[in-house]
Amino acid sequence: MKIITKSEKGTIMQGKKFAARLKGGEVILLVGDLGAGKTTFVKGVAVGFDLRKNITSPTFVIMKIYKISKHLKIKNLIHIDTYRGLDINDLENIGALEYFGRDDCVCFVEWGAGLEDYLRKGKIRMKKIKFNDLDENTREIIIT
Ligand SMILES: Nc1ncnc2c1ncn2[C@@H]1O[C@H](COP(=O)(O)OP(=O)(O)OP(=O)(O)O)[C@@H](O)[C@H]1O
Numbered sequence: 001m002k003i004i005t006k007s008e009k010g011t012i013m014q015g016k017k018f019a020a021r022l023k024g025g026e027v028i029l030l031v032g033d034l035g036a037g038k039t040t041f042v043k044g045v046a047v048g049f050d051l052r053k054n055i056t057s058p059t060f061v062i063m064k065i066y067k068i069s070k071h072l073k074i075k076n077l078i079h080i081d082t083y084r085g086l087d088i089n090d091l092e093n094i095g096a097l098e099y100f101g102r103d104d105c106v107c108f109v110e111w112g113a114g115l116e117d118y119l120r121k122g123k124i125r126m127k128k129i130k131f132n133d134l135d136e137n138t139r140e141i142i143i144t
């Protein structure tokens with residue numbers, strides 16, 4: 001599925017819609033250059049789950065866990081950023097892998113393309129979202 005957004009708000013709206021389709025247990029790999037809209041999309045997901053906390057980039061802390069109370073099944077939104085070149089071992093060391101595939105969690109991983117093989121082997125449900133920066137305010141979002 002391919003979507004074009006014309007503003008930050010547009011991408012937030014798309015994240016919100018996307019949240020409504022999640023069942024729990026998915027790992028979502030967010031792929032795209034700096035400033036392409038990955039974190040903005042996760043902000044929209046948080047809106048979809050009625051989170052009050054503002055989502056900020058987890059670049060320097062690697063992983064943030066937000067508690068969800070408004071959903072019957074999904075209780076945690078996990079937001080990971082592997083921008084610093086983290087691999088599976090690093091993610092294991094910080095305890096991130098425990099959340100992958102858990103029914104009560106949805107995990108969003110910025111710069112997560114490197115996890116594809118690992119997730120496939122573990123039969124963990126995965127979606128990939130590619131963000132392309134078309135011009136200053138226009139982004140193409142491709143969900144597979
Ligand atoms: N249509 C749009 N969708 C999303 N963001 C947009 C759009 N138009 C402009 N922007 C701007 O682009 C930037 C996107 O930043 P964001 O932090 O979401 O990117 P990112 O992909 O997470 O980058 P990084 O790799 O640095 O983490 C914001 O400054 C936002 O205001």
Ligand SMILES: [Mg+2]
Pocket residue numbers: 038039040057110
């Ligand atoms: Mg980001």
